[in-house]
Amino acid sequence: MSPSTVSLVLNGSEKIKKSTRERVLKAAADLEYRPNEMARSLVSSRSRCLSVTVPALNHVFSDVYFGEIISGIYQQANEAGYKILLDIAQESFIAEKEYLNILRNRRADGMLYIASTIEDRFLLEFEEEHYPLLLVNHYFPQSRLNFLSVDYRKAATLCAEHLLQLGHRHIGLVIGTNTFTGLDFRDRFFEVCEKRQVGKSSLPWIGCKDWDEQEGYNATQKLMSRHPELTAIMAGNDRMAMGAIRWLTGKGLRVPGDVSVMGVDNIPSAQYATPGLTTLKMDFFQVGRLSCKRLLEMLNRTRAECAELLDPHLVLRESTGPAR
Amino acid sequence: MSPSTVSLVLNGSEKIKKSTRERVLKAAADLEYRPNEMARSLVSSRSRCLSVTVPALNHVFSDVYFGEIISGIYQQANEAGYKILLDIAQESFIAEKEYLNILRNRRADGMLYIASTIEDRFLLEFEEEHYPLLLVNHYFPQSRLNFLSVDYRKAATLCAEHLLQLGHRHIGLVIGTNTFTGLDFRDRFFEVCEKRQVGKSSLPWIGCKDWDEQEGYNATQKLMSRHPELTAIMAGNDRMAMGAIRWLTGKGLRVPGDVSVMGVDNIPSAQYATPGLTTLKMDFFQVGRLSCKRLLEMLNRTRAECAELLDPHLVLRESTGPAR
């Protein structure tokens, strides 16, 4: 039997007689034949791999935010028979244009870039290149780069309305300002507050970069000492909110008795924190899953572009209460 | 100029005249030449990829435990010019022997399997196969499978001694029993307590499987209602410890005033929990990094096998105190 016959059978062609097909399939099973993926990729110039890239944050995979997105991506990719190639956008990754090479090389057929920042301007190169790229949970305004993200303007609306409704009129905001989604959140948060006559002077804020517990802790310290009149801290994510609670309780302040704290993300520990953290549920697993789905659609040419926003939802727990 | 000359230059051979080498390098740079990795792998039958496999836990990448290990692996792999291929040991992964195929296929040159369980007996097949495999933070007793893990017997010793020293004589233990390391921890914990005349009857315990907050919560509920005399809860990891604290504080019990709680892992939120969690620091980043290093050594034939244990360290915070 010739190689081509075998190849056709194994790739599910209809052109082979049933009896032959069965003979091939049986032989393949008996011999435990496994096609060499390298050879396959070489000739088809498709690796059936997707590159998943995350920013070079400290120990980034330990962040549940990224973990959840990656889990979602994996699930979808796996169902479609794709493998996941992991990458971190370190200096060399950018300097050596690895983000392009990995696609040029055919190590990956497409790229999912999770949580880029406003500094990742190198991504704009993909406007010129035709390589399939999708930004996950971020976007570049005024660019044609594909993205799928949680709607952070809606998120800000939900947060502001919740706190205002509880009577808070002096709210401290801690938020990362290195993402366009973070900036959107901040701007929209102020916008909604101002509509309810709560002006900027009652809304001191601190911008940061790492979005972690330590920054929440430090920022809360600064905000509370400069503005003791604050009755609520709005943190850009749960990790910072946990840092905020830590500082407040350390100072003997009660949460939410003295100061309410609200986060964003609904990470698992938010539920098990003391007090349970009021936050927004962003379904990051779904963000990952859908992002991957969209990218695969683009690879299959059943979709040309993607610009999609997913809704967040309020999760009420014990860390927010009426203003004192 | 011939392909072989170029190939030799690009692979750093010394056999090429300097002037020629420079001419090649310049041309390559000018043309932005990128070797096709697929072709390269095909001929060399090395993919320069490492497979990293994790068990099929719910949203496993969101667990900081895995995240930290993966970060460490990535760092080491990246330095050595290797890529990371991510996988989850789902049903199909096992049923279809994907764990072997991925190596047979040459999609990966070696495999790091993180946190296998006692049920992952399929891994024993690797005793017969010559494919490079290393178990990360687990091991199979009486097998020749390579591993690198934290020393959980030492961990148990540190925990037991800490609690005994604080005067605790009635300690509830919550621990996953689906790993050999978990069983080791339990057995050693009892052993140390018994040496100090604290017998099994004062050490009620509950075995579990998922090692998560919910299980810690449920187990603590059962332990405390059946054994109100308990003055401490020893949890097999920090996530379960957080669940324990959650249940206790929900019941109006003070931690550590009424009941001390101790965890294992030192996940980031342990520091920012209220109260801060006393725990063991296992340097999982280092576990990942070293595991990857050992595997690469085995690939390079500079090492034949690996059976290595890393020491844990006590981290004192506020969740443990003298027995009431």
Next chain:
DNA sequence: ATGAAAGCGCTAACAA
């Protein structure tokens, strides 16, 4: 419906 043959882009043994 099946087989023969070319070639994907590279490496390495061998020749020159």
Next chain:
DNA sequence: TTGTTAGCGCTTTCAT
């Protein structure tokens, strides 16, 4: 020191 050549294992026209 450099060039020639033969594959690596597969897919895919093109003949048969």
